[in-house]
Amino acid sequence: MYYTKVFEKIYNEISQIPNNGIVCDYIPELGNVNPNKFGVHLITVDRQEHSFGDSEERFSIQSIAKVLSLTLAYNLENENLWRRVGVEPSGTPFNSLVQLESDNGIPRNPLINAGAIVICDVLLSHIKNPKEELLHFIHKVADNPTIVYSPKIAESEKLAGFRNRALVNLMKSYGNIHNDIDKVMDFYFHLCSIEMNCRELARTFLYLATDLIDPETNQKFVTTSKAKRLNAIMQLCGFYDEAGEFSFRVGLPGKSGVGGGIVALHPGKYSIAVWSPRLNKKGNSFLGIEFLERFTTEIETSIF
Amino acid sequence: MYYTKVFEKIYNEISQIPNNGIVCDYIPELGNVNPNKFGVHLITVDRQEHSFGDSEERFSIQSIAKVLSLTLAYNLENENLWRRVGVEPSGTPFNSLVQLESDNGIPRNPLINAGAIVICDVLLSHIKNPKEELLHFIHKVADNPTIVYSPKIAESEKLAGFRNRALVNLMKSYGNIHNDIDKVMDFYFHLCSIEMNCRELARTFLYLATDLIDPETNQKFVTTSKAKRLNAIMQLCGFYDEAGEFSFRVGLPGKSGVGGGIVALHPGKYSIAVWSPRLNKKGNSFLGIEFLERFTTEIETSIF
Amino acid sequence: MYYTKVFEKIYNEISQIPNNGIVCDYIPELGNVNPNKFGVHLITVDRQEHSFGDSEERFSIQSIAKVLSLTLAYNLENENLWRRVGVEPSGTPFNSLVQLESDNGIPRNPLINAGAIVICDVLLSHIKNPKEELLHFIHKVADNPTIVYSPKIAESEKLAGFRNRALVNLMKSYGNIHNDIDKVMDFYFHLCSIEMNCRELARTFLYLATDLIDPETNQKFVTTSKAKRLNAIMQLCGFYDEAGEFSFRVGLPGKSGVGGGIVALHPGKYSIAVWSPRLNKKGNSFLGIEFLERFTTEIETSIF
Amino acid sequence: MYYTKVFEKIYNEISQIPNNGIVCDYIPELGNVNPNKFGVHLITVDRQEHSFGDSEERFSIQSIAKVLSLTLAYNLENENLWRRVGVEPSGTPFNSLVQLESDNGIPRNPLINAGAIVICDVLLSHIKNPKEELLHFIHKVADNPTIVYSPKIAESEKLAGFRNRALVNLMKSYGNIHNDIDKVMDFYFHLCSIEMNCRELARTFLYLATDLIDPETNQKFVTTSKAKRLNAIMQLCGFYDEAGEFSFRVGLPGKSGVGGGIVALHPGKYSIAVWSPRLNKKGNSFLGIEFLERFTTEIETSIF
DSSP states (O other): HHHHHHHHHHHHHHHTTTOOOOEOOSHHHTSSSSTTTEEEEEEETTOOOOESTTTSSEEEEEGGGHHHHHHHHHHHHHGGGGGGGSOOOOOSTTTOOOHHHTTTOOOSSTSSSHHHHHHHHHHHOOOHHHHHHHHHHHHHHOOOOOBBBBBHHHHHHHHHHHHHHHHHHHHTTTTTEEEEEEHHHHHHHHHTTTTOOHHHHHGGGGTTOOOEETTTTTSSSOOOOHHHHHHHHHHHHHHHHGGGHHHHHHHOOEEOOOTTTEEETTTTTTEEEEOEEOOOOTBBBHHHHHHHHHHHHTTTTTOO | HHHHHHHHHHHHHHTSSSOOEEOOOHHHHHTSOOOTOEEEEEEEOOOEEEEESSSTTEEGGGGGGGGHHHHHHHHHGGGGGGOOOOSSOOOOTTTTOHHHHHHTOOOSTSSHHHHHHHHHHHEEEEOHHHHHHHHHHHHHHHHTTTOBBBBHHHHHHHHHHHHHHHHHHHHHHTTTOOHHHHHHHHHHHHHHTBEOOOHHHHHGGGGSSSSEEETTEESSSSHHHHHHHHHHHHHHHTTGHHHHHHHHHSSOOEEEEEEEEEEEETHHHHHHHOOOOOTHHHHSSSEEEEEHHHHHHTTOOOOO | OOOHHHHHHHHHHHHHHHHHEOOOOSHHHHHSTTOOEEEEEEETOOOEEEEEEEETTTEEEEGGGGGHHHHHHHHHHHHGGGGGGGGOOOOOOTTHHHHHHHHTTTTTTSSSSSHHHHHHHHHHOOOHHHHHHHHHHHHHHHHHHHHOBOOHHHHHHHHHTTHHHHHHHHHHHOOOOOHHHHHHHHHHHHTTTTTEOHHHHHHHGGGSSSSSSTTTTTTSSOHHHHHHHHHHHHHTTTTTTGGHHHHHHSSSSEEETTTSSEEEEETTTHHHHHEEEEETTSSSSSHHHHHHHHHHHHTTOOOO | HHHHHHHHHHHHOOOHSOOOOOOOOOSSHTTOOTOOOOEEEETTTOEEHHHHHHTTSOOOOOGGGGGHHHHHHHHHHHGGGGGTSSOOOOOOOTTOOOOHHHHHTOOSSTTTHHHHHHHHHHHHOSSHHHHHHHHHHHHHHHHHHTTOBBHHHHHHHHHHHHHHHHHHHHHHHHHHOOOHHHHHHHHHHHHHHBBEOHHHHHHHHHGTOOOOOEETTTTTTOHHHHHHHHHHHHHHHTTTHHHHHHHHHOSSSSOOTSEEEEEEEEEETTTEEEOOOOEOTTTHHHHHHHHHHHHHHHHHOOOO
């Protein structure tokens, strides 16, 4: 109950702030969303749940899904994965080509577009039907078999994806893409099309805040060491060239998407998802960051 | 007692690893150090202390001191400070000029050289004798009045400091240096010349792991919010273009110096300092990082 | 007769120079050439012709053809053309993406790959069958109906062209490609596949050294003003990041191809083509530049 | 007489064009000039002279003087000079540091600021009193002992020269400055302070359009080969990142200065100087380029 009150109080504060953020509209499906939507959901490691606002309405989680495909690839490749992609913050926008050229086709980290495309390529080398397998993994980790790709968004991404096709071709020219480009991009565009609501999103990422057991294998979804490392990557690279700002203000590892969603984790404590479609200039949810900053300040905990 | 055993065990492991690291020798005073020195010291928030190796021998802490001058400037300027310097990882080496040119003279963060020089300039605008004041602050926070600058190292830095002079002139051309360049650089070169041993270094940084009271003011040295933010900056920017690697492997906020020292913090738990002079290609202590990675793995705790 | 003697004398000199140049082999058709081939042909504006060596053997003129497609596009668009592509030397390698990103998809000049791709796109917007039309234009300007594309080389280029596909996708994302990418690239890869011998190459470019009349229109192939401007572009951009070196040493406008060919012009005097397959590190014919430097020094004329 | 008429006609045309150019004012001495001044002077290789407008009023030739110090250094070092500085267009603004960092302290060419500073350093290594010697050389080559440095401008440059000091310190850190930085910069700031009128400027550069004999040595001021190479450098690098545009529009080698002066050469024919203080966005005289473009079009000659 306490958390819900805090949510409401903070929401009332931040809804007073002039919000010049702009809804992402490079594909029509994102642009059509009501810009004033706001939802938040927190789930603690002992499964207490707290909601506020439009927390039951699904939205396009976009790049947030990159952490899920990364988890799958990391489990398959272990530390060999880092031969194909780095773990450093890029200091550049999410779709930059500059560093790729100076770094011989090795993306700085798996959460910028180029890195997430390499991860798709890695999964294609291991798995026959990666789209189905990824969804199956998400269903298990989220304990929710209703999560699906949006075919309309995947198709729109495909039509608008020239920049991402530039990235994949450039990496292919350096030998860092092993599979057919069209298959890699089809998988990538589907990855970006997953939809969840705040409750589902917070629950999906709980495996990075606490040990969760895969019912099929009776083992943890990720080892403690891997969870630590995935959190470290989110902390340093989850917000592109605003990663420092997010760490500085919020103090938690997290990941944003251009659909206006953010998920953040306090390892050992909780997973929280917030959604507000208007984006700041760096492409991250304006109110989402405001909310999380005030929340971690209010409850006086962060990982630092 | 337990920790000391762990230290010894890890040291025995890592001393078997071939170490191609090179002692930094751009100034003779650094190059003369015995490359095989190794020391570590941990102090918990309840003041238990654990040592191993050459933990009582002083070395040049170099860039680690940049966190101390930053703390002083942050307390004076509060959030206005970030008009002069950013909080983002740079993705480039510590002495790069490239970004400074594209960012109009605003350094990406206060822990790369350019940023630390701006912090010196900020302190010069507030304080009449910044060298003395900074030392006084360190004496208080470290509870140790014996810490001093090394005049020999400060002088050597000055003679070798062309790259840093390029940085300060470039920032001055953008209006981001307000004081006389020679005074700024004299302060900066002194800042880089501070010497401590591992015990002193771990103790000095304890104020970022727990609340410590300034005996002169009866207030915390830094507020909880500022401590969180300083730790976030260290986490994202403390190891230059190896910040991701350090976070990924060690999982703690920390700061390195080219003298081979590293300090790292587990907020709420402990402060740890390690020293080994041989540096990897990114300019960070090779064995220092190896040690800390195994240490946080062994005791199975990190902030993530 | 005199020139042929000079050719022989210079050839004897430069064939003594150790040549570490490497034959371009990113596609097998280029790599199979005999690396010791050497040919030169000069044609004066009053149609005296002078040959030496393998001047009758055809080779892949590769990027040299970019001047021909540029000429066609310039005649169609006039000065509007420069809204789509610049006229500045790039200071970077021929296939760099860096500047394209900072310049919003506008290539620095029409002779780097990105610029030549835009020119192909421009021609596609004007002409129904650009491959046929370009060849027809070349037949007229060269007074030689036997010049053809090499389907094998065009196909090989297509299979190896990931980098160029990165360029075209990046430019499309900025709106600077108006036609279907596959059609643009098919035309571009054909453009790069034209084969000529030195005699044919020198004769083909004579229209930039003197006024030649198009028999179909009874007008000059290019106006005096356009010829001047095309020569200026070759002078500044014809050798990628070695343009300064070529101007400095040879003092003539020219264009090179990775097949080892170079064409150079002394406006009002002559057109000269040289071929030697071994390339220097910048991708230009090692002996070709050596030869032309000594030639313009020997006959003591250059445009400067 | 003919040329003067052409000058007048063109001036009447271009004075109708809206001129949004801005007088350079980073130092007050440059900002105080009357922005509507306009002068031109042409001298042919057989010493016919043609003037128009304010051709007898002296102005600060600024960077144009860099060709003169380069000539002196080239005569002293011959081809060894190019170990210290390149001959390639930079593709970047005149005072950029970016390339210097990626090129290990070797400036791309001797006409950008960094390159001209290296040339000053080279002269300091050879000559005891380089300021006097350079002026003596100019007096001889210009056949005019009245040309002097402006102490006021040199002093102003010094006070404003932080960017240039960044360049010299950066190059020093790479070992590409051999003398004391203050001496190098004093010489450099004086070099930038030379004043001439259009008549003097055109006459001074005549040695690059035709053979002139040094009365002290009875030899040419520069060999034919060196004159060709100096012209090539001006052609490719004389207008910074507008070099292509100038070549494209004017078709002559030339050099501009932020005082609004431009000198251009038609080797074997003439030297022309034009002055108009309003600069375009690239820092070159707006009307100066307009004038020269129309002039070479009108008389239908260029080097191409």
